[in-house]
Amino acid sequence: MGDLALIGAAIAFGIGSAILPVILNAEVYVIGMGAFVPDNLLFFTILSLGVGTVLGKALVFELVRRGSTKVRQTVERKPPRNAFTATMRTIGDRLLKLIDRPYLGAATVLASSLTGVPPLAVVTVLAGASRQPLSLFLLMVFVGRTAQFLALAYLVHGVT
16 A cells, blocks of 8 residues: 555544544554554554544534534433543533533543543534634644544554
8 A cells, every 4th residue: 555545544533533433533543553564654644644644633522513502411321331431421420511611621531532531522512503713623633532542553663
C-alpha cells in the first residue's frame, strides 16, 4: 500500500470512527497500525487518524448544535453492575456537569479524549448542545485522541 493511501485510509477511518464509534473502533485500528505500519510512517498515520477524528467530531458537533432542541436532557440508565462501574459512572457524571461551562468543559473533553471516561461520543453530543466553543472542543479532541493513539501505537510497535 502506498504511503499516501495509508494516510488517506487513516483519515477516512478517523472520520468514520468519530461518526460511528460503536461500529468502527479507532483503538483497534491503532493497534493494527502499531503492529504493521513501518517506523517512518507510524507517526504521520497516527496524526492523520487524529485529524480524521477531529473532522468527524466536528460534523457530529455541528449537527447537534443545529438541532440541539431535539437532544434529550435525561437518559434512562441501568444500575451499575459492580463497584468499578459505579465509580466510573460517578467520575463521568462529575465531568459531564462541567460540559456546559465554556472553558471548564474543555477539561471534560480532554479527559474523555484521553481515557474514554465519560465516553467521547456522549461528550460530543452534550458539548454540541452546550455553550462549548467549537475551536476549543476540536483542539481538546485532537490533543487527547492523538496522544492516546500515539501511546497505544508505539506501545504495540515496541512489543512487535
